[in-house]
Every structure is written in structure tokens, then in C-alpha cells.
Amino acid sequence: MLDTGCCGTNLRNDRISFWGYFTLAFPALIVLSAMYPLSFLIGSERRGKWKTIVVSLYEMSKRIILVPKLKLFISTKIYLISPVLSGFTFKLFNLFWMMSMWFLLAWIVLTIQRLI
């Protein structure tokens, strides 16, 4: 959360819980995106709905508070090279982060399994 004193930047009323997104919406987003080519088999109307769900899940990811200072730090540094890349980093930061956490979790589980 951005800490900017009493001016209340942190008072958003449409925040999404990190854990809810991480465990439900994020896997759904990954699965639905990965399987998107299949949507071409189910007709254009259903494909439209599929796309809407994927886009909404992606948009939701922006409403999670996840190390915002790091996100801004990285994006503003990248801005010095390219505004487009900076915007790209800014938009996808939460997804990158969650993806890394899933990989980390998977790695931990696999390592423990191997040790056992």
C-alpha cells in the first residue's frame, strides 16, 4: 500500500484480496489463456464470452496491492529507457509476481517430494 500520510490514497474500496486472486482467479486466468486456441472450436458467441472472462481476470489483477513500491520503482527506472516497456511492466507486474510465486511453490513442493 502506498503510504502517503493522511491524504488517503490507500482508501480504495474496490481492492481485491491477494490470496483470493492468487489461488482462484490467477490459475483460472492462466488455464483459460492457455486454452484460448480451443475457443475457436466452440463458436464465435462463446469465444466472445471466453475472451471477456480472460480480460476481466486480467483487469482484476491490477486491483491487487502487491509490493506497489517495487512495481513503481522498476517501472519508473524502465521508463528512462522506454515508456512502452515501462507501461508493460507496470501492467503485468502483479501477474509476473504471482507467476513467480507459483513457480517457487511448485519448486518447494517438488524439492520436498524428492527429499522424502
Added chain:
Amino acid sequence: MFFKKKLNHENVESGDFPLKSNHPDVVFLDNACTSLKPREVIEGISSYYSEFGSCALRSVHKLGKQTTTAVDHARKKISQFVGLKKAEEVIFTRGATDSINLLCRSFQWSEGDEVIISSLEHNSNLLPWIALGEGQRVNLNIWNIDKDGRFDLKELEALLSKKESKLLSLCSDSNIIPIDLPLAEIISLAHKNDVLVHLDASQTLLHRPLNFNDLNFDFMSFSFHKILGPTGIGALCLKEEHYDKMKPAILGGETVVNVTNKAYVLSDPPHCYEAGIGSYAEIFGAVKAIEYIEKIGYSQIQKKEEELSLLMQEGLESLRGMTFLGPGLNSHLVNLYLGEMDSGELSILLDKNYNIMTRAGVHCGHYWYNQNQLNPSLRISAAFYNTESDIQRLVEALQEVSKNYL
């Protein structure tokens, strides 16, 4: 553009404002929070320390007398600036917040009295009244102004006509959204119902005059740092007759003419409301701020701000993802959302990437944001010393953010 283009910082008028010369690449659009200070104001402050350096009203030596004369002159100047007849009708305070608290605590309330404010007030014109209700039995009524800046005068009239209503305390301009309250009508409605009127003029005097003569209100509070002056100095201005309804809430040096172990004799107002040593250096700076405004003239100020507002309007209204809070755009103050972007993050991007200073959050208007279930937003506030190129840079920056970051 994929690669960052080099910013062009030409055209920055820095002459009168040292902060602009020291930060030629900065675009300052947070003027509703505090204004920039002209060189004269900064020199005025230091002239107290280098040339006067004494206590007013207390020391009879020549430096003390000079300070007393200068402070008296300042009081006169301020009273004329707000259209009051006498210097004694100006009480020096630490700022608008202090002025409102002083009024709130010094006014002699009776049990059951009611105060009316609008829902759009800054916390400084809300919390003192809430606190007053907690201690004594003074009730607070809130007149609703909705998220589009709409209000119903009939609703206000109904509140004013309650026999318990004693004081209406309103901002003459809001720090949250641009709003044009029909002040003359409101004041005459209040007076018709024997309700006194206090105006929080914090957001007004940098942009337009506000005058006891023209509008006939009863009390007025403001801070000098918002009108080119120093921080830590403000004024509570009032018509002399209202001193009868007040009693100083804070006592100390300068507030009394005599004291025994059980009693004290108060000095005459305004001195009995100014406990402790005065903020002399800031008072010196405050006078210079008024002189600067008078030198430029409100008509010039308004003309320049109208031009800047128009530029903002043209540049911002068609931007992708842009929505505005309040009635619209034709003002030096704009409060907005860019898509779903967090206002704090947007403000930081504008600062770090584009060197543009704005303000994010709920702007000390928690009540209004909560009541309207609004998210924190980004406030852009221009002043007459901003340039066309400042606005152009803002528009270009927001265009780029809208394109790349949404």
C-alpha cells in the same frame, strides 16, 4: 514512441518564483495544497529577522516599536484586503485550521445550538464541529453536495430555518471539486433565519476576491500559504460586533492586561485571541503576499487561469479512460480518475517520469468520498503562475500514461 524522447523544458517562467528557478524542470500543479512563494514574500520573511527581530506590543525599545508598527500595518492591510473596516477585525492564527478551531472553541454556544456545514468540507471545517458536538451539546447538521457537485438549496433552507441553527460554516470554494456555490443567496437565506455565516476561504483568495463588503458574511478563515504567503500564518476575520459572542479559549502572554491569583482582565480583541508570541516573520511575508496579488490584480489572475483551464479542458476531456469528479472541467482545479489506475500510483508516475507534481488521495475530504463511495482520486490544481507549457506537458504526460499504462 517506444524510446523515451527528450523532454523540452523551455518556456518556464521562473523570474518571480525562486522555486521555479531552482527546479526549472518541475511542473507544479499542486497549488490547492500550497502555493509557490514570490521572491518578495521570502525576502519579507527574512527582513523581519535581519531588520526587526523584536517582539511586537511588548518591548518599548525602538526595534520593538518598529515591529509593533509593522504588525499593525499588516493587520490593517489584511483587513482592507478582505473588505473589513477595522484592523481589529483580524485575528492572526496559525492557518485556516487554527482559525476554524478558534472560532469553534471561542464562540459562546448554548445547549442545543446547531451548526450547519456542507458534506464537501475539508476535514478542517468538519472535525472541529464534530469534536464540539462530543464535548458540549452542539449538534452538527450536514448539507449534502453530491459527487457531481449538485445541491438542493431547499434542503439547506430547511436546515437554516430550524430555530436551533446558529452558524453556517461553508467553504467558499472546495479543495476537492470545482463548485460554484451561490454564496450571496446562501448568506441572505442564512441571515433571514438569524444564522451567522462563516466562510472557509482557503481555496478562494488565490484565485478571486472575497469580500465582507460585497457578501456580508460574518466570519472568514484562511491560510496565507495558499495565497503565496508563508506557512504557519492565517487569519480569522470577523465583524467587530461578533466579538460580543466570543470568549478566548486559549490564554497566555498578550491576552491579558492584568492578573491576580484568582482573576485576570482580558486585553481588547484581537489581542486576547492571540496567545503567545506572534509569528512576526510570517506576518511580514503575508503582507508581501497580499501586495503581490494586488500588484498582479485579480482580473489578470482570473484571465490567466481561465486560459489554463481551457487548455486543460481541451487536452484532457477526450483522453482514453479519463473521468472527472464534480461538475466538470472548466476550472483551475480538476479531480480525476484515469481508468482503474490507483491515484497514488498515477501521481508517483507523473512525478517520477514527467516531473509533474499533483496530489492523490481523498484530499482531506474523507467524509465526502465515503458518503459517495468514491475511490481516492488525482487532483490537478493550477495557479496563475503556471504556464501554457506546464499544461501542455501535463496533457502529454497523461496521454502517454493513458496509452501505455492502462
